[in-house]
Amino acid sequence: MSGLATxxxxxxxxxxxxxxxxxxxxxxxxxxxxLGVTPASVTGMLKKLAASEPALLSYRKHQGAVLTxxxxxxxxxxxxxxxxxxxxxxxxxxxxxDEVHEEAERLEHAISGPLGRRIADLLQEPEHDPxxxxxxxxxxxMPADCxxxxxxxxxxxxACVKRVSDRDPQLLRYLAEISLIPGTELTLxxxxxxxxxxxLRYGGDNEAIIISARVACQVFVIPHQxxxxxxxxxxxxxxxxxx
Amino acid sequence: MSGLATxxxxxxxxxxxxxxxxxxxxxxxxxxxxLGVTPASVTGMLKKLAASEPALLSYRKHQGAVLTxxxxxxxxxxxxxxxxxxxxxxxxxxxxxDEVHEEAERLEHAISGPLGRRIADLLQEPEHDPxxxxxxxxxxxMPADCxxxxxxxxxxxxACVKRVSDRDPQLLRYLAEISLIPGTELTLxxxxxxxxxxxLRYGGDNEAIIISARVACQVFVIPHQxxxxxxxxxxxxxxxxxx
DNA sequence: ATAATTTTTTAGGTATGGCTAAATGCTACT
DNA sequence: AGTAGCATTTAGCCATACCTAAAAAATTAT
Ligand SMILES: [Mn+2]
Ligand SMILES: [Mn+2]
Ligand SMILES: [Mn+2]
Ligand SMILES: [Mn+2]
Numbered sequence: 001m002s003g004l005a006t007x008x009x010x011x012x013x014x015x016x017x018x019x020x021x022x023x024x025x026x027x028x029x030x031x032x033x034x035l036g037v038t039p040a041s042v043t044g045m046l047k048k049l050a051a052s053e054p055a056l057l058s059y060r061k062h063q064g065a066v067l068t069x070x071x072x073x074x075x076x077x078x079x080x081x082x083x084x085x086x087x088x089x090x091x092x093x094x095x096x097x098d099e100v101h102e103e104a105e106r107l108e109h110a111i112s113g114p115l116g117r118r119i120a121d122l123l124q125e126p127e128h129d130p131x132x133x134x135x136x137x138x139x140x141x142m143p144a145d146c147x148x149x150x151x152x153x154x155x156x157x158x159a160c161v162k163r164v165s166d167r168d169p170q171l172l173r174y175l176a177e178i179s180l181i182p183g184t185e186l187t188l189x190x191x192x193x194x195x196x197x198x199x200l201r202y203g204g205d206n207e208a209i210i211i212s213a214r215v216a217c218q219v220f221v222i223p224h225q226x227x228x229x230x231x232x233x234x235x236x237x238x239x240x241x242x243x
Numbered sequence: 244m245s246g247l248a249t250x251x252x253x254x255x256x257x258x259x260x261x262x263x264x265x266x267x268x269x270x271x272x273x274x275x276x277x278l279g280v281t282p283a284s285v286t287g288m289l290k291k292l293a294a295s296e297p298a299l300l301s302y303r304k305h306q307g308a309v310l311t312x313x314x315x316x317x318x319x320x321x322x323x324x325x326x327x328x329x330x331x332x333x334x335x336x337x338x339x340x341d342e343v344h345e346e347a348e349r350l351e352h353a354i355s356g357p358l359g360r361r362i363a364d365l366l367q368e369p370e371h372d373p374x375x376x377x378x379x380x381x382x383x384x385m386p387a388d389c390x391x392x393x394x395x396x397x398x399x400x401x402a403c404v405k406r407v408s409d410r411d412p413q414l415l416r417y418l419a420e421i422s423l424i425p426g427t428e429l430t431l432x433x434x435x436x437x438x439x440x441x442x443l444r445y446g447g448d449n450e451a452i453i454i455s456a457r458v459a460c461q462v463f464v465i466p467h468q469x470x471x472x473x474x475x476x477x478x479x480x481x482x483x484x485x486x
Numbered sequence: 487a488t489a490a491t492t493t494t495t496t497a498g499g500t501a502t503g504g505c506t507a508a509a510t511g512c513t514a515c516t
Numbered sequence: 517a518g519t520a521g522c523a524t525t526t527a528g529c530c531a532t533a534c535c536t537a538a539a540a541a542a543t544t545a546t
Contacts, residue, residue: 006502006503008502008503008504027523027524028523028524028525029522029523029524037503037504037505038504038505038506039523039524039525040504040505040506040507040524040525040526041503041504041505042524043524043525043526044503044504044525045503045504048502048503061511061524061525062511062512062523062524062525089358092335093358093361093362093365094361095361099357103354103355103358106353106354106355107350107353107354109353110349110350110352110353111346111349111350112345112346112349114342115332115336115346118336118337118338119336122336249532249533251532251533251534270493270494271493271494271495272492272493272494280533280534280535281534281535281536282493282494282495283494283495283496283534283535283536283537284533284534284535285494286494286495286496287495287533287534288533288534291532291533304494304495304541305493305494305495305541305542
């Protein structure tokens with residue numbers, strides 16, 4: 001699992017996979033931002049990964065990269081390892097949810113296939129990491145995720161928090177503090193005039209809370225079906241409708 | 244714990260520490276053998292580690308290396324991580340004792356200080372790894388080890404297995420099979436004439452078993468005090484006599 | 487003491503994965 | 517269509533850590 005690709009290769013593939021979940025191709029600049037390297041470095045690396053045998057991605061000048069099936073397989077392996085490790089650190093070792101990502105970012109490259117499998121067995125094949133992100137299955141199928149950013153909800157709509165971004169520990173601590181965590185049922189209230197902030201109602205006390213757009217766009221929710229409305233956010237996965 | 248030294252540096256320091264447990268200095272060739280690299284590569288690395296600020300070892304041409312206090316501190320950190328990980332893989336994840344070393348060899352470079360501490364807490368500060376090797380304490384003191392290779396025992400002498408070499412998984416499986424494991428009480432019998440093999444008696448059935456010198460020199464035992472004899476293998480640690 | 491053998495070092499090279507600075511290509515606006 | 521601004525690529529460089537082959541030093545044998 002780790003011997004075949006270097007740590008740099010693994011991190012590139014992972015980031016390209018994740019960028020391509022939102023865009024059709026991963027641009028040089030996006031990859032550079034995510035990895036914290038210069039665009040020039042990315043160009044060099046993309047050329048190498050495209051030229052490797054077998055090719056891990058396809059690259060066209062000025063148009064970024066998309067993974068080949070082989071590249072995607074490796075990306076899913078490393079994403080599975082990363083998210084399993086986050087679960088393990090959180091559930092078994094008692095890490096807080098804002099501490100797991102950084103540790104997993106290094107460990108993901110060091111664990112063997114057998115160790116990954118043992119961890120998955122111990123945790124009984126968890127389906128989501130501590131931030132709610134889906135874990136690719138044992139045979140590397142990525143579960144569909146039909147969540148949308150909280151700030152794309154229409155006012156008055158009900159939704160359930162599916163996952164939150166795991167990048168910023170500070171954000172995670174804030175979200176834990178206000179209990180805006182996966183599983184939370186909420187209602188988006190009317191927008192604040194002359195503001196990009198957003199008002200929500202959720203939780204036991206059912207009080208309204210205001211969060212900034214910077215936070216709202218990092219929280220992903222599954223909108224609830226509204227009576228009589230064919231929601232534009234319906235979850236259609238392999239022909240089966242989830243609610 | 245990991246960010247300060249590269250993986251290569253950590254492995255060099257660890258190997259040099261371990262070679263220096265037996266010899267006063269670690270020679271270029273010994274280090275090369277242990278790490279599986281060429282002597283030329285070792286020469287280059289020793290120069291760099293000696294020139295680094297702070298110096299991690301002292302190196303004199305044609306005379307190998309010894310660690311500085313700073314190098315020793317890093318070596319003990321990585322050895323502690325390695326052995327804690329071996330315990331963890333064995334005790335918590337159910338790894339067999341012949342599988343832990345290879346996995347720990349990679350993980351030791353990836354875990355953070357806090358993760359090491361959590362593992363140590365979970366296992367309640369174990370004192371030995373699954374092969375019986377002592378684990379440096381939290382404040383990086385290496386417990387004294389006064390064991391000797393089994394083949395250096397004098398015939399007729401009683402001893403207790405302290406630890407076994409963890410290098411060769413095949414050897415470990417063989418030792419587990421014949422139950423020659425840490426904690427085993429044994430008696431060295433008379434040597435086999437015209438042979439480098441060794442005869443022992445131990446275990447429940449109390450039957451004699453013959454093992455080759457290649458195996459015997461990888462099994463380390465603590466000789467028992469013989470009545471009336473001031474054993475040459477007495478354990479004198481910091482002025483305190485252990486039995 | 488000299489010669490043969492082994493060990494270690496030097497010299498020169500490779501692959502990886504970064505960097506900066508300069509050149510080039512794309513895109514959107516006038 | 518021309519051009520300004522931005523993104524991307526090219527060119528040249530650096531550090532790490534490994535290699536082989538040849539030279540030199542140390543050790544061992546004669
Ligand atoms: Mn993560
Ligand atoms: Mn990573
Ligand atoms: Mn080991
Ligand atoms: Mn190692």
